[in-house]
Amino acid sequence: MPAVRAEGLTKMFDGFKAVDAIDFQIEEGECFGFLGPNGAGKSTTMRMIHCGSPVTSGKLEVLGMDVNDSPRQIKQVIGVAPQENNLDPDFTVRRNLTVYGRYFDIPNGECGRRADRLLEFMQLSEKRDEMIPEISGGMKRRLIIARAMMNEPRMLILDEPTTGLDPQARHLIWEKVRELKRQKVTVLLTTHYMDEAERLCDRLVIMDHGKIILEGRPRELIDRVIGADVLEIDVPGDEMEAYVKERGWQYERTIDRLLVYTDQGQRVVAELKERFSMSYYLIRNATLEDVFLRSTGRALVE
Amino acid sequence: MTLLSNISWRSIALWKRNRDVFLFTWKTNFLPPFLEPILYLVAMGLGFGALIQADIEYGGRSLEYIKFLAPGLVAISIMYGAFFECSYGSFVRMYYQKTFDAVLATPLSLEDIIAGEILWGATKSFINATIVLAVVAVVGFSEMPGLLLIPVVAFAGGLMFASLAMLFTSLVPNLDSFNYPFFLFITPMFLFSGTFFPLSVLPGWGQQLAMALPLTHISNMARDLSYNIWDADMIIGTAYIALFTAITFLGSVYLMKKRLVK
Numbered sequence A: 001m002p003a004v005r006a007e008g009l010t011k012m013f014d015g016f017k018a019v020d021a022i023d024f025q026i027e028e029g030e031c032f033g034f035l036g037p038n039g040a041g042k043s044t045t046m047r048m049i050h051c052g053s054p055v056t057s058g059k060l061e062v063l064g065m066d067v068n069d070s071p072r073q074i075k076q077v078i079g080v081a082p083q084e085n086n087l088d089p090d091f092t093v094r095r096n097l098t099v100y101g102r103y104f105d106i107p108n109g110e111c112g113r114r115a116d117r118l119l120e121f122m123q124l125s126e127k128r129d130e131m132i133p134e135i136s137g138g139m140k141r142r143l144i145i146a147r148a149m150m151n152e153p154r155m156l157i158l159d160e161p162t163t164g165l166d167p168q169a170r171h172l173i174w175e176k177v178r179e180l181k182r183q184k185v186t187v188l189l190t191t192h193y194m195d196e197a198e199r200l201c202d203r204l205v206i207m208d209h210g211k212i213i214l215e216g217r218p219r220e221l222i223d224r225v226i227g228a229d230v231l232e233i234d235v236p237g238d239e240m241e242a243y244v245k246e247r248g249w250q251y252e253r254t255i256d257r258l259l260v261y262t263d264q265g266q267r268v269v270a271e272l273k274e275r276f277s278m279s280y281y282l283i284r285n286a287t288l289e290d291v292f293l294r295s296t297g298r299a300l301v302e
Numbered sequence B: 001m002t003l004l005s006n007i008s009w010r011s012i013a014l015w016k017r018n019r020d021v022f023l024f025t026w027k028t029n030f031l032p033p034f035l036e037p038i039l040y041l042v043a044m045g046l047g048f049g050a051l052i053q054a055d056i057e058y059g060g061r062s063l064e065y066i067k068f069l070a071p072g073l074v075a076i077s078i079m080y081g082a083f084f085e086c087s088y089g090s091f092v093r094m095y096y097q098k099t100f101d102a103v104l105a106t107p108l109s110l111e112d113i114i115a116g117e118i119l120w121g122a123t124k125s126f127i128n129a130t131i132v133l134a135v136v137a138v139v140g141f142s143e144m145p146g147l148l149l150i151p152v153v154a155f156a157g158g159l160m161f162a163s164l165a166m167l168f169t170s171l172v173p174n175l176d177s178f179n180y181p182f183f184l185f186i187t188p189m190f191l192f193s194g195t196f197f198p199l200s201v202l203p204g205w206g207q208q209l210a211m212a213l214p215l216t217h218i219s220n221m222a223r224d225l226s227y228n229i230w231d232a233d234m235i236i237g238t239a240y241i242a243l244f245t246a247i248t249f250l251g252s253v254y255l256m257k258k259r260l261v262k
Ligand SMILES: Nc1ncnc2c1ncn2[C@@H]1O[C@H](COP(=O)(O)OP(=O)(O)OP(=O)(O)O)[C@@H](O)[C@H]1O
Pocket: A013, A018, A036, A037, A038, A039, A040, A041, A042, A043, A044, A045, A083, B262
């Protein structure tokens, strides 16, 4: 049974299609990423999956249950770390976890044990008795993730879990995600950090304007869309661009750079050097960021 | 009615959340409902009441003004307890603190959350009214055994005012907008529901108008119970509370879903 199955999943907001008839399937135990520019529809898709927003049309099943029929049962077994902070400002750090656990009908003693364990792991034990407005933004983020794990979920939804975290805390979260994967917990992740997605996701989709434009394993997407190497050339001339185009190489021209996508970086450089003076260039491995920018366009989406 | 079938025992978890916050801050919560009626009792009852020579005829008994007034103050505390909690209180939790959003990601339904809020609002009425009642009873302005039933009326009346407040909460765009329901409903009720003077001094149409107001029934019931007057007021009041609560509760759940489900 897949963890999530979506067919023709659509979300409309007053005539505006935020999610536009997307299909995907997430297997149990995998870490699945949703990437895409601001406003692509990632959070909206997440909200439909955790039954926080009704589906406009299409089919959506979570852990074999239809979101329209069994929201309570679904919510009982998944954990949600939303993009926006909604910790309870009326309570202390630790109380936020225990009160949240009570919504899942977890007995008090067990709530306390889980809260202490999660605080320990997220390195928040020292802050356990502070009120929410008194802790830093990154600590709030960590607490939200800890809160999402109070019910020991079969599936965890992390909407931009590491935005605003320091490097130590990011590594902490990554460690936790990997541990959850070993325990066969399904993880859904959105992020704007491509290195994070490349590291953690078994598979991912890239969304844009409510549609899925690419789907696959990170490595496979890089090979398919970009190739092995990227050659970055500073201050390119028009003749150089014309030459690259004529040779039929995959390339892109930005304001100050020419990017050539190739499997044989060294050979391309040698060939260009023969014909043009290149003051500065760089050959590097292709990354998911190249895939992202290539597929969604470099311009800022409004 | 799916509005009702989505309500479950899980709403208690939300009630407990609000209770925990209340217990956490009980020192600031405890004093106002305790002190305010004492101030009224002294100012209106002793001060203003001194000008009123004649006893007031009520339900076949004649009462000094201060004795007439005391159960009215209990009724007012029932109204304010739930109305404040489910107007300003619920709005802050819903709009600023995003508490409803957070809880919606757990097995609670939106209907559970609203029911939990209203149950808590009624609990506030129960607590506040019981405190006021204790003060009033100690000085003999509320009598056994009838007064024992007043906390029950407080909880039921609390459900009614909490549902009414939730209806406004589902409609207002911001916190300041609560000025309107307060100005248009709560303050007139505070003054004209048989709380400070007997309705019998009003012209016929005024009395009929007053009978349409929820606080009039709570006030009548509190006074009847305080002085062990057993007449039709109790039956009429109970029916009124049941009907008014049912309508405002369903309305508030419906409008709240419309507001929050996106
Ligand atoms: N409640 C709402 N009412 C109207 N429009 C909405 C609502 N929520 C989201 N949208 C719109 O739907 C689109 C998708 O929003 P969504 O939050 O899913 O984007 P996202 O991919 O998560 O972006 P980001 O990376 O900025 O978090 C946006 O254009 C947004 O303005």
